Amino acid sequence: MPGGTTRPLKARVARDAPVAAGTLIEPEGLILVAATQARQLTPGELAGVLAHVARDGFDPARNVPATGLSGDQWEGQILRGRQDFITSAARHYLRHVVRGQEWPDGTTLDRYEESIRRVVINPRSGAFTSRYDGQWQLGIVRRSGEYQGHGGFEWILVEYRIGIERWVTAFQPSEGLQFIRSPRRSDVRWLRRPR
Amino acid sequence: MATPSTVSSRLDRGIDLVRSFLDDLPDLADEWGKLAEAPRVSLSLEWDHLMADYLTELDEHYRSGEMGPGQIAEYKLLLGRLKEVLPIINRLNLYRPPISLDG
Numbered sequence: 019m020p021g022g023t024t025r026p027l028k029a030r031v032a033r034d035a036p037v038a039a040g041t042l043i044e045p046e047g048l049i050l051v052a053a054t055q056a057r058q059l060t061p062g063e064l065a066g067v068l069a070h071v072a073r074d075g076f077d078p079a080r081n082v083p084a085t086g087l088s089g090d091q092w093e094g095q096i097l098r099g100r101q102d103f104i105t106s107a108a109r110h111y112l113r114h115v116v117r118g119q120e121w122p123d124g125t126t127l128d129r130y131e132e133s134i135r136r137v138v139i140n141p142r143s144g145a146f147t148s149r150y151d152g153q154w155q156l157g158i159v160r161r162s163g164e165y166q167g168h169g170g171f172e173w174i175l176v177e178y179r180i181g182i183e184r185w186v187t188a189f190q191p192s193e194g195l196q197f198i199r200s201p202r203r204s205d206v207r208w209l210r211r212p213r
Numbered sequence: 214m215a216t217p218s219t220v221s222s223r224l225d226r227g228i229d230l231v232r233s234f235l236d237d238l239p240d241l242a243d244e245w246g247k248l249a250e251a252p253r254v255s256l257s258l259e260w261d262h263l264m265a266d267y268l269t270e271l272d273e274h275y276r277s278g279e280m281g282p283g284q285i286a287e288y289k290l291l292l293g294r295l296k297e298v299l300p301i302i303n304r305l306n307l308y309r310p311p312i313s314l315d316g
Contacts, residue, residue, distance in 0.1 A: 082252040085241050086234035086259075100237050100244070106255060113259065118230060151254055168219065169226050171266055177258065182251050187258040196265040200308045202257055 045070035046180050052209050053147035053154045064145065064209060071156060071176075072138040075131065076106040077184040087112050107131065110188055119169035120162075120190040133165050134188045137174050144212030148198070149205045154180045159212055162190050221281065224274055227267045228287050234263055235294045242301045257307065264308040272312040289316040 045067045052059050059067070080103050084090070088099035090112050097104070097112075104112075107127065115121045115130050125133075137143055143160040156178045162170055171192040179186045191197045198206055245253065274280050275288050292314045295302075302309060 077251045079249075079251075081249050082255060083237075083241065083244075083248075085237040085256060086230070088233065088237075100241055106251060109255070113230075117226075117233075119226065151250075151257065153250075153254075169223060179251070179254060182254075184251060186251055186254045187262075189259070189262050190266075191262065192266040192270065196269065196311070197258075197261045197308075199265065199311075200257070200261040201306055202261075202308070 046183065049147060049156050049178075049180060050154060053149075053156075053205070053207060055207065059209060065139075065141075067156070068138050068143075068145065068158065071158070071178045071185075072135040074178065074184055076110065077182065078105055078107075080105050082106050082109045084109065084112075087117065090117060106184070106186075114189045115167075118189075119167045121165055121170065122167045125167070130188075133174070134176050134185065137165075137188075138176055142213045143210075145209045147205075147207050147209060148203050150177075150179070150200075150203045155186070156180075159191075159195065161212070166190065220274070220279065221284070224271060224280060224284055227271050228284065228291060231263050231267055231271070231291055232287075232294070234260065235291070235298060238298055238301060242305060245305055257305075261308045264310055268310055268312060275316075292316045 048059055048063055048067050051057060052064075082104055083100040084092075084097040084102040084104050085100045087097045087109070090097045092104060092108055092112060095102075111127045111130050115125050121130055121133065137160045138158050140160055143158050146157045146159075148155055148157060158176045158178075159173050162172060162174045165174060166172070171190040173191045173193070173195060174188070175191050175195075175197070176188045177186050178184070241256070248256070271288060271291075275285065280288060293316075295310050296314045299309075299314075301307075
């Protein structure tokens with residue numbers, strides 16, 4: 019794959035089973051097929067990819083700086099911004115739900131993650147591929163609807179990154195989906211428009 | 214329907230969110246190359262969200278005269294900070310502010 023960071027994709031039967039290097043994981047392989055326009059995915063293939071993406075979740079590593087979250091409380095401690103490292107799920111929850119109020123008041127971390135899964139597998143959600151920072155990602159968007167809080171916007175976006183095989187973000191973009199115009203993003207291709 | 218106090222709270226929150234990230238951006242930029250791929254991408258995407266959605270909304274309310282005097286002062290400070298960090302934004306190839314920084 020041209021440009022950016024790539025990693026060998028490894029097939030697996032179970033999540034942590036040892037595998038032979040260089041073999042494609044079927045869902046990631048299909049995302050690449052769609053992104054590179056080798057062919058269109060069938061509705062069944064896309065549904066299977068999205069079911070896989072819904073299961074993967076955020077990276078559980080505690081390696082995300084708490085940038086912009088100074089003073090927020092998490093796991094009994096007051097965060098000191100970039101000096102503290104938290105999980106991706108925690109960061110996104112604190113930023114978009116607790117501080118940003120993009121989700122309704124009282125949304126727990128579990129409910130936030132469950133809402134993301136629901137967006138991913140909803141057949142009315144749109145799905146697009148794009149290259150972000152040199153690597154292919156699958157984005158899923160749906161109207162925020164019942165998940166829009168006081169600080170929320172009109173859509174919910176979830177992005178999944180090939181190679182990492184995890185969600186890398188979930189937030190609520192505004193009408194027009196202008197976030198797509200980032201200079202770090204290119205080759206946007208819609209697999210399914212939102213309905 | 215959004216009440217004036219709801220809108221005002223929303224604008225306060227938007228100013229706070231953009232400012233909080235801006236406060237940490239210079240130090241974050243120094244360590245950008247040391248970040249693992251996933252957090253680097255996540256933070257880039259969060260910046261995209263701040264610029265495309267939060268800053269745009271703040272600017273719309275500022276230009277339409279819907280901000281209170283205190284918010285206007287804070288927003289102008291924010292624009293000034295964004296000007297200061299433009300070299301960092303450009304160096305990291307982050308989403309450029311999609312609004313005029315000349316308050």
